[in-house]
Amino acid sequence: MRTESGFLAEGPRVGIRTLTREDAGEFTALAAASRALHAPWLFPPADLEAYATYADRLIDDPSRHGFLVCERDSGRIAGFININNVVEGAFQCGAIGYGAFAPAAGRGLMSEGLALVLRHAFTGLGLHRLEANIQPRNESSVNLVRRAGFRLEGYSPDFLFIDGAWRDHERWAITKEMTRWDAEPAPTADPR
Template sequence: MPFATPLSDDVVLRDVTIDDAAALAEAYTRNRAHLQPWEPARPDDFFTEAAQRRTLDVQLKQAATGHGVFLALASGGDVVGRLNLADIVRGVFQNGNIGYWIDAGLAGRGLMTRAVTALAEHARDDLGLHRLQAGTLPHNTASQAVLTRAGFERFGHAPRYLRISGEWQDHVLYQRILHD
C-alpha cells in the first residue's frame, strides 16, 4: 500500500521510487559534510545517481517482499531526508530497525519527529509490527531527542556496534513497543 503523509506545508513523507535516484544523489552531495559524522564512510561513487539507483533497486525489492519500508522526505522535486524501516523480522519478534537523516537546512523543525511518529503508526496499524528499534551514537543528542519525542525509550548500550565515520563506535539503543 503506498505511503504518503504531509509533515508540513512544504515537506511530505512518501515512499521512495527508482525515479528518486538523481534527487538522492543531489541530497547526499548537498549534505555530505552534515551527515559524515553520523554515517559509514562513503566512497565518492556513493554520491552518484548510478549508485543511488542501485541502492534504491535493492530497497524496492526488499519492500516488495515485506522486509522493509523505504521513505523519502520530499519538498517539491527535492529529497530533503530519508527514513527507513529495515530488517523486518516476522514470527514471534514482529520487529524492525529504523534509520533516518534530514537535510541540514531543515534540522530542528520537528519534521523528523513527525516522520518517525508517522512511520511507527504505520508499522503498528498497517504492518502489524510489535516493536521498532533504533540506535544512535552516544553524542548524537539531536537524534536521541527525535526518538524520545516519538515515544521511544532507551534500553541499552552497544559497545563498538557499527562502523561509523571510519571507526567502530558505541551506540545507545532505543525501542518503541507498538502494542500494549
C-alpha cells in the first residue's frame, strides 16, 4: 500500500519506495560519487549495465525486495536497503544489505529508512526475522543495525567474498517480537 506521496511508508524526513529500472541514472551517479564512502565494504552498481543486472535481480526474483530511502522534501535518493534470500514457510526470514549515498551519510536518514523497512518487512511482507552480516570493522554499519535494535548473534569467519578476499562477518538479527511500532525499534540489551 502506497501513501499519497507514492512511498510505501514515510517518516519525518524520509520515505521508502520500491527500486525501479527507471532509477538507474540517479542511482548510478550517486554510487559512483560514493565509492570512497563504500569501499572496502560494498560495491553498488555505478554504471548502467551493472544497474540493469542489479535491478533485474531485485525486481524479477520474488526472494528479493529492493527499497530506496528517499528524502521526503526533494524525493532524492539517500540510500538503499535490500532484503535478499527471503525464505518463507516456517522460517519467514531474509538477509538485508544496505548503503547510504555520500550526500546523505551521517545525517540519520538511513536509521529512519531502516525503521520503515523493518516495519514494512514485518507487517507488509509478513517476515518474522531479518539478518544483517557485517564486517566487524565497518563501524557505521554496525552502529546502524544496533540503533535499529538488532542483536549480535555470532561471528562467521571467511563468510563472504568481497573485494578479492573471503571476509569475516558478524551476524546481527532482529525479529518481529523485538520491535514496537509506537516508536523506533526496541533497543537490545547489548550495549555495544
